Amino acid sequence: METAVKKIAVLSGKGGTGKTFISVNLASIIDNAAYIDCDVEEPNGDLFFKSKNIEKQEVFVKIPKVDMTLCNGCQKCVDFCKFNALTYLPNKLLIFDKLCHSCGGCVLVCDKKALTEINKEIGNIYVGKSSDVFVVSGKLNIGEATGVPIIKQLFKYELPVKNIVVDCPPGSSCLVMETIKDADYCLFVVEPTIFGLHNFKMVLELVKLFNKPFGVVINKYSEESENNIKYFYENNIKIIKKIKYDKLIVEMNSSGLIVSRMFPEYKSLFTDIFEEIKRFI
Amino acid sequence: MKKILVLSGKGGTGKTTISSALIKLYKINAFADCDVDAPNLHLLFNDFTDYEESNYFGLKKAVINQEKCILCGLCLEKCRFDAIKYDKRYSILLHDCEGCGVCEYVCPAQAISMNQYVNGYLRLYKNEVVFSTATLKMGSGTTGMLVTKVKKQLFDNVSEKEIACIIDGSPGIGCPVIASLSGVDYALLVTEPSISGISDLKRIVKVSKSFNTKIMVCINRYDENEEITKRIKDYCNEENIFVVGEIPFDSKVIEYLNMGKSFIDFDGKASIATKNMFEIIIKNVGI
Amino acid sequence: MIIAIPVSEKNLKEDVCVSFGRAPYYYVLDSNKGEGSFLKNPAVDQPGGAGIMSSQILINNKVKVLITKSCGENAANVLRAANVEILKAIKGSLEDNLTAYKTSSLEKLIEIHQGFHGNRS
Numbered sequence: 001m002e003t004a005v006k007k008i009a010v011l012s013g014k015g016g017t018g019k020t021f022i023s024v025n026l027a028s029i030i031d032n033a034a035y036i037d038c039d040v041e042e043p044n045g046d047l048f049f050k051s052k053n054i055e056k057q058e059v060f061v062k063i064p065k066v067d068m069t070l071c072n073g074c075q076k077c078v079d080f081c082k083f084n085a086l087t088y089l090p091n092k093l094l095i096f097d098k099l100c101h102s103c104g105g106c107v108l109v110c111d112k113k114a115l116t117e118i119n120k121e122i123g124n125i126y127v128g129k130s131s132d133v134f135v136v137s138g139k140l141n142i143g144e145a146t147g148v149p150i151i152k153q154l155f156k157y158e159l160p161v162k163n164i165v166v167d168c169p170p171g172s173s174c175l176v177m178e179t180i181k182d183a184d185y186c187l188f189v190v191e192p193t194i195f196g197l198h199n200f201k202m203v204l205e206l207v208k209l210f211n212k213p214f215g216v217v218i219n220k221y222s223e224e225s226e227n228n229i230k231y232f233y234e235n236n237i238k239i240i241k242k243i244k245y246d247k248l249i250v251e252m253n254s255s256g257l258i259v260s261r262m263f264p265e266y267k268s269l270f271t272d273i274f275e276e277i278k279r280f281i
Numbered sequence: 282m283k284k285i286l287v288l289s290g291k292g293g294t295g296k297t298t299i300s301s302a303l304i305k306l307y308k309i310n311a312f313a314d315c316d317v318d319a320p321n322l323h324l325l326f327n328d329f330t331d332y333e334e335s336n337y338f339g340l341k342k343a344v345i346n347q348e349k350c351i352l353c354g355l356c357l358e359k360c361r362f363d364a365i366k367y368d369k370r371y372s373i374l375l376h377d378c379e380g381c382g383v384c385e386y387v388c389p390a391q392a393i394s395m396n397q398y399v400n401g402y403l404r405l406y407k408n409e410v411v412f413s414t415a416t417l418k419m420g421s422g423t424t425g426m427l428v429t430k431v432k433k434q435l436f437d438n439v440s441e442k443e444i445a446c447i448i449d450g451s452p453g454i455g456c457p458v459i460a461s462l463s464g465v466d467y468a469l470l471v472t473e474p475s476i477s478g479i480s481d482l483k484r485i486v487k488v489s490k491s492f493n494t495k496i497m498v499c500i501n502r503y504d505e506n507e508e509i510t511k512r513i514k515d516y517c518n519e520e521n522i523f524v525v526g527e528i529p530f531d532s533k534v535i536e537y538l539n540m541g542k543s544f545i546d547f548d549g550k551a552s553i554a555t556k557n558m559f560e561i562i563i564k565n566v567g568i
Numbered sequence: 569m570i571i572a573i574p575v576s577e578k579n580l581k582e583d584v585c586v587s588f589g590r591a592p593y594y595y596v597l598d599s600n601k602g603e604g605s606f607l608k609n610p611a612v613d614q615p616g617g618a619g620i621m622s623s624q625i626l627i628n629n630k631v632k633v634l635i636t637k638s639c640g641e642n643a644a645n646v647l648r649a650a651n652v653e654i655l656k657a658i659k660g661s662l663e664d665n666l667t668a669y670k671t672s673s674l675e676k677l678i679e680i681h682q683g684f685h686g687n688r689s
Contacts, residue, residue, distance in 0.1 A: 015319075044481075082382050084616060084621045085620075092649060094649060104361055172319070177376055193539055202319060227539065254476065254505055255475075
C-alpha cells in the first residue's frame with residue numbers, strides 16, 4: 001500500500017519570525033525528507049544546507065511573438081490585453097514580456113494568425129542534497145512580475161521522500177496561497193510581539209479558508225512575552241512549542257548553521273514538534 | 282519635501298520599528314505604510330481611531346451567469362490558471378482568477394463577464410499628522426498598484442511645507458518594492474547580520490540602485506554576529522554605500538514595543554544608537 | 569507638430585502632472601494650427617502598464633512631442649520606438665512649459681525610471 005507524500009507548510013505572515021530556521025531544522029531531523037524553499041524572491045534555505053550535486057532547471061512562461069508580415073494593424077490584441085503588454089506602432093508590435101501574464105488571449109483574438117507563443121525564462125529551480133535531505137529551491141529573476149509559476153514547478157518535481165517541509169514566502173498574498181493550497185498541515189511560526197500576533201491573525205484566515213489542520217510554534221519566546229500569547233489560550237489554539245530566545249542559537253543560525261545537527265536538545269525539540277504534527281497527517 | 286523610504290530586503294530586520302523611531306525623532310507629520318501585505322505601522326500609534334476608508338479595486342475577475350451557461354466546458358479548457366472548476370456546474374475560483382478575460386472571449390453563450398472586485402482597502406488618518414496605509418485582502422495580487430495608491434494618498438493630502446515624509450516599505454524585491462521606490466529621494470535599508478540578511482541586502486541594493494535613489498544602510502542588532510557585520514560594512518564600502526547606523530541588540534526594545542511605548546522615549550543602548558543614527562541621517566539628507 | 573503635456577485638471581494654469589502614465593488628462597496642442605484640447609486618460613486606473621496604454625493613446629493621436637516631469641521605462645520604450653521626442657518639463661504651469669517649448673529652452677528628459685509595475689506580486 002502506498003502512502004502519499006505528506007507536506008508540512010511552515011508560514012508566518014510576518015517576515016523574520018524564523019520560518020526558515022524552523023523549516024530547515026525540521027527537515028533535518030525527519031527521516032526521508034525534502035525541504036522546498038518557496039520564498040522565490042529571497043530564497044535562503046540552501047544557505048544553511050549548502051547542498052551538493054545541484055541540478056538546475058529553468059522555469060519558463062509563454063509570451064507572444066509576432067510575425068509582422070501577417071499583422072494588419074487591427075490592434076485587436078492591444079485592445080484585448082488586460083495587462084497592457086502590447087502596443088501597436090506603424091509596422092511594429094511591441095511586446096512587454098514583464099507585464100505579460102501568459103493567458104494566451106492575444107493569440108486567440110488575432111484573426112491573421114500573426115501571433116504565436118514562445119518560452120521565456122523567469123527563474124530557476126535547484127535540486128540538491130545535504131546529508132539525506134533533498135533541498136529544492138526556487139529563485140525568481142530580478143524584475144519579473146510573479147513567482148507563482150516557479151512555485152507550481154517546485155511542486156511538480158518528483159521526490160523519493162515521505163515527508164516534505166515547505167518554507168513559505170512571507171505575507172498572505174497569492175504566492176502564499178499557491179504554497180499552502182496542497183499542504184497537509186500548516187505550521188505557524190509566531191513571534192510573541194504585537195506585530196507577530198497581528199500578522200498571525202491575517203494569515204490564519206487564509207489557512208482556515210483552505211480548512212487545513214494547523215499548529216503554532218512561538219519563536220523567540222521569553223517570560224516577558226507571555227502576555228502577548230494570551231490570545232492563543234483564549235481562542236483554544238494549541239501552542240506546540242515555545243522556543244526560547246537564546247543568543248548563542250541566534251549567532252549560530254545567523255552564520256548559517258543547522259542547530260538541530262549540532263545540539264541534542266535542539267534535535268529533541270524539533271523531533272517533539274514533528275511528533276505532534278504526525279498526529280494530524 | 283524629502284521622501285525617505287525604509288526597506289529591508291529580508292523580513293524581520295526591524296524596518297517598522299526603526300521607521301517608527303525616525304517618525305518620532307523627526308516629529309514627522311507625514312508617513313505611510315506601504316507594506317500592504319502585512320501592514321504594522323498603525324500598531325505603534327495608539328491614537329488613530331478616526332480614518333477615511335475607501336475600496337481598492339484591482340483587476341476585474343470573471344463571473345459565470347449560470348442561466349446562460351450551456352455547459353460546453355470551453356472556458357475550463359482555455360483557462361491557463363486552473364481558475365475554473367466543474368462540479369455539476371462551472372464556476373470561477375476567484376482566488377486563482379487572473380482577470381485575463383480569455384473565458385469571457387471564448388464563451389459561445391456570452392455567459393461570462395468581468396466584474397469589479399474589492400481587492401483591499403485604503404485608509405487615511407488625517408489629524409495633526411497624515412498617515413496613509415492600506416491592506417490587501419488575503420490571496421490577492423496587484424500589490425504594486427495599491428502601494429502606488431497609498432503613496433499618492435499621502436502626497437495628495439500633505440502640504441508641501443512638510444520637510445520630510447517617511448514611507449515604511451515592504452520586504453522582498455518584487456513589484457511592491459519597485460512601486461515604493463519610484464519617485465523617492467532616499468532609501469534607508471535596514472539589515473541584520475546574518476547570511477540571509479547580507480544575501481537579501483545585496484539583492485535590494487541592486488534594485489534600489491537602478492532607481493538612482495540615494496542609499497543608506499542601517500545594521501540592526503549588529504552585535505548578534507560581529508563577523509557578518511564586518512562583511513556587510515566591507516560590502517557597503519566597496520559599493521560606496523553610507524552605513525549610517527549600527528544598532529545593538531536590546532531586549533528593552535521589544536518590551537517597550539509590547540507595552541505600546543517607543544524605545545526612543547527611554548534610555549538604553551539601542552535608543553542611544555538610533556538617536557546617533559538620526560543625527561547622521563539629518564546631515565546626510567539635509568533637513 | 570502635435571505636443572502633449574500630462575496634467576491633473578483641465579486648466580492651462582495648472583502645473584504639469586508629476587506622473588505621465590497615470591495623469592488624468594493630456595493637453596494636446598497642434599502647434600501649427602494653434603488648436604489645443606484636453607484628452608481624458610483611460611489608463612489612470614490601470615493596475616499595470618499604464619504608461620504603455622497612455623503612450624498608445626498619444627501615438628494614436630499622432631503626438632510627436634511629449635513634455636513631462638517623469639516617464640517610466642516601458643512608456644519610454646514605446647515613445648522612442650514611435651519617434652516621439654520626450655522633453656523635460658520645467659517647474660510651472662502648462663502655459664509656462666508651452667512658452668519654454670516655443671523658445672526652444674526645454675531639454676531632453678534623461679532620467680527614465682523603472683515604472684510602478686503595478687501588476688500581481
